[in-house]
Amino acid sequence: MQLRPKIAPYIVEIISQLQNAGYEAYIVGGAVRDFLLNRQPKDYDLSTSATPEQIKKVFRDRHVLIIGKRFRLVHLHHHGEIIEISTFRKRPQDQTELRRPGKQAPEHMIFQDNEFGTAEEDAWRRDFTINAIFYDPVNDKIVDYTGMGMKDLAAKTVRSIGDPVLRFEEDPVRILRALKLVGQYDFTMDAETESAVTKCIEFIVHASASRLTLELEKILKNPYGHLILETFHRYGFLKRFLPFIDSCWGTPACDYMMKLLEERNRRILEGKYRDSISLAMSIMTLPFAEKLISDREPGQLWNYLPDIAEDLRQILLKVLNPGTPTKRAVAAAVRTLMLQERIKNLMIKKLVSHPGYSHARELGIIQNNVMWKFWHYEEQLPPPEPRSEKRRRGRRHGRKRSAVPVPAGETTGTCH
Structure with missing residues (x-):
């Protein structure tokens, strides 16, 4: 070749x-x-x-x-x-x-x-x-x-080099990578490697938080991420990697999240949008926010509350725990979620120039393709402005972008 x-x-x-x-x-x-x-x-x-x-x-x-x-x-x-x-x-x-x-x-x-x-x-x-x-x-x-x-x-075989138990002891993150290969490429592990994954799966607790967060970010960018998460769950790894999502597996909220993630990944592969980490974080948070904030069914969003930004932030951190995403990515994801009510109802006057419009528009399109099913919805959302135009206007008016405020507090609850 x-x-x-x-x-x-x-x-x-x-x-x-x-x-x-x-x-x-x-x-x-x-x-x-x-x-x-x-x-x-x-x-x-x-x-x-x-x-x-x-x-x-x-x-x-x-x-x-x-x-x-x-x-x-x-x-x-x-x-x-x-x-x-x-x-x-x-x-x-x-x-x-x-x-x-x-x-x-x-x-x-x-x-x-x-x-x-x-x-x-x-x-x-x-x-x-x-x-x-x-x-x-x-x-x-x-x-x-x-x-x-x-x-x-x-x-299409995932085979460890040498003794797989030894390999997983040397670096427990290799367990995660074996399962990623299975999910992303539809490969199978040879019997010895698969047995070692099952035997050594608890070793992942010894991997550093920074390395696991890096692997989470890679999965969030990956256009096959939904398949990887399904594989993690099938092998019992998800409860060690994203325990909140594992505890919600099979619920309407989690099923909706997986459908949204699959649709987002389809659009990436078709070249319709970029592989944004913060957008993936918004997608993974949205269905659980609907349930935990307003006890609503998938696709119905939430009631607006004075502290909604902090509620969304806390739910996002709960969903991605023990991962520790950057404050910048968290702020961008919360901003995208905050705009969903206006996006859903096409209240978009002056929204096109908003710094969060591009991601918010894309999330609205994804939700519509999966759940809302409004006719000609995407055509009614103006395309986002080129970044160069937004920069020029920002300099002209002396604007400074500010992140979503992050006060202290915690949102509790379950997805059931």
Whole structure:
């Protein structure tokens, strides 16, 4: 299979620069997997024999940052995009000294992963065979060190490299990633990997909150996120990842949320809207807000109350707990929800210039497609203004955008 024509030219140039400097360099992981599946990857991960300091030297005329403590790597900035470049690793040595006193963790859990190795050593320490395929776009060469990656990809099989229990002990987030592969690609796990997922599922409590929040953000952006959540629930993982949603599974509110999320994802795949995290947060909150604030059925929104913004914020945090989304994303999601009554009733005079109109309009269209079913509804909602026009008018009138106020308080209740 010819992959070279699918690769962005600037990625080929980055690989070429590293190779010309005397280092091995490949595209690795999910990007190679997605290209081989004829899907467009969301980003590129590159790996090289160069150390972070050597990478920075090769690209000394570019914006380059060395980041990470547990896993040091390089962020190379390219026209607003961040390209991650890691150094080949090998399996780390005993990490007993790095374990936190008094905190129980899986015996073989990795706390630092900064022991550099060869390309082959790097492939064998990865999580699954389908994620251990390397591609050299300069020479148009696929390298499958495990000998199973291409076969498992063709068979749609998620297989751990080596002992899956050991792999999940080393990094419990691999359990989440195995289930993501099952949901997103409709793959199946081999018997040994599936058994280990069931046996080790409780290990996820040892993953850091920051890493789990990052994985949540990836799922919120993912146009197959609804399938991933269904897989999480089927394997009993959802109650550990999003316990509120798991407790509501099968209720009218949760069913409506999943339908809204599926419709949003369909529109992303069709190129009708972007993969906004805050919009996904609004979608996941809205049905539960209808139930908890006004005890209404799906699609009926809520009564307006003086403290509605804070109520919505608290419900959103409850829905996404233990994830910790950014304040900016939370404020944007609450703003989108606050505009839904006006959007539903087409009270849109002067709303087109509102900074939250674009997301609010899209959420209204999604609700209408799933539940409201108003005739010619989308045609009655003017398209959002281009961002450049809003910026010009904002400068002209000296406006400053302000976030939704976030006073203290808590909304309680259940979705049943």
